[in-house]
Amino acid sequence: MKPLNEMFDVTYGNKFDLNKMKVVDGASSGDWVNFVGRSSGNHGVSARVRPVAGAAPFEAGLITVALGGTKLLASFVQMRPFYTAQNVAVLRPQAKLSFAEKLFICLAIRHNRFRYSAFGREANRTLRTLLIPEPEEFPKWVQDQDTSVLETDFANVEEQPQAPMYTGGWKSFLLSDLFDIKKGKRLTKANMQPGPIPFISAIDSNNGLRQRVKVAPLHPANVITVNYNGNGVADAYFQREPFWASDDVNILYPKFSVDLPVALFICTIIRREKYRFSYGRKWGLERMKASAIKLPAVPNGQPDWNLTAICERSTPRVSAIVTGVFVRPSKFLCRMGFLCKAGISGGTQH
Template identity: 35%
Template sequence: MSSSEMEQFLFSDIFTCSRGKRLIEEDQIAGDIAYISSTKYNNGISGYITPPDVMTHYENKITLSNSGSVGYAFYHDYEFVASDHVTVIGIKEPSVFLTREIALYLKPVFEFMRYKYNFGREISDERLKKERVLLPIDAQGNPDWTLMQTYIGSLSRSIKWDSIQCVRKEPKLYVSDWHLFRMDEIFDFYKGKRLTKENMTPGDTNFIGAISTDNGIRQRIDEDPLYLGNCITVNYNGSVGEAFYQKDPFWASDDVNVLCLKRDLAELNVYLAMFLITIIKQNKHAFDFGRKWNLPKMKSTLIGLPVAPDGTPDWAFMEEYIKSLAYSDKL
């Protein structure tokens, strides 16, 4: 879309806005209605409540945080209520239905205002109404909602989208019968191998570096893998203590230790790996760039694991616990 197809509109000419209502945490009763607050996480949902009668119920609207995490916008195609730190936005023209695609187009348009505001300068209703937003226009000079719909739709076709079902159930995690184990009682340890940038060429093998993002994959290289996968990598340098499950064959840098679950204990899978990684990462606070988690220290580090009646790690419980968590089917 070129700039000639765009025009600025006064916010209040195109959109409706209304403020949510304050409900302090002490007055919140658990329930099934999404409560939207000024958080930038979890689509703005801070919890699920049974709202009092004085709160307005909304559906198929966009919310904009006017305080807290100022300027973050989220689309809600479900019933919700909002705090007074949130502005609820709809389309003013009654004939235009706010679809998911239109909402996703508008999200970055609204969030572009963020640079003007912060915790000390909130987005008040009056300021919002005076804002100008840049939108594509049709032949009559009105916002081109059809173009927004089709543009996002065209992008969506190239993105894999796994629908999820919202299930709110408390996972069961017993707290008794946990024992401490040295890490070398649970894992066999292997070292990565140094490979300088000068000797790297692009390829298909995952190169695991001491980073905290992208599952530890720094890049892909044209080298035979050092390890076949189905193991855990732990950084002892760089982003010390970050741990990842490696499903596929890979090359590990010399700043990374490779941990394989001892064969006589259990067969590692993604569910056990997620449980063990969470436990391993609890030790991050004890190490940093200046105090490396070297191999001798890592081997002797104690980790707590649930145990069966015979005192051995309860692998079945660990696996079932991870499977009980929301979104575990996406692992």
């Protein structure tokens, strides 16, 4: 383990205020620079802004760290030149690091969040001395990861043209009309022996995959899992291989032909229902069967699967999923006008 300042030159950013910058919308042309704040979403990027005379942006490839706020120690590798807000540190490697190594360091920094508290003990004074693993201590899987999809497909997302806003009709559909909904089954720790089968639990990351176990799968590939309990309630994931799901998860078997783009579209719509549920109001099996979601519809009242497929295929991030990297496309759907036009506001970030 080494102090952070023995591996990086640590600076404290531009300390710009966004309300004093000239913000650029997504469709604007001309020069612009990413503005990195203390958010834990969207790579910490709060906006695009016009360049400031006399202020050179930080170069791409550096790490930003939020030093305060509710998302303290949110850390990201910036893919484009950027400015920073107040209380954002910038880490410049003293030695060459691969993209995968930088991502691992971001993860290591975030795991120190428990040491701090928002608006109390923040990281301004102690970030430099924070202990992180040295490259020789990194797990072997860090070097084995193929991060090319993150460096290419993700970096090029902003270069894609904006799709036209969809202004067609939407209709509510009962989940039980679209899916056969089944409940997962408890698997005791004694039976969680390492193996090849995905064990899907009610977590809010990693496509719901908690670990791989040595059991016979209970559910087939190409179905959707939805957490009805836990921190990830209403998080929905498309499962691409047979699996076992815990009893905190409901499994949606499509009554229609489903492919990856359509499944991801539906997962995004289901997540928009998150605000309706909590630890005290779970999304149990019977309640889920009686719940409805909004989907684009054709004149005869049936879901417009062709439209949802076109929508998702126009989303460059979908390609990342094929390589095993799970991402959430709701930000792009909202840019395209799908979610906002449908009146699906929900309580989730996008």
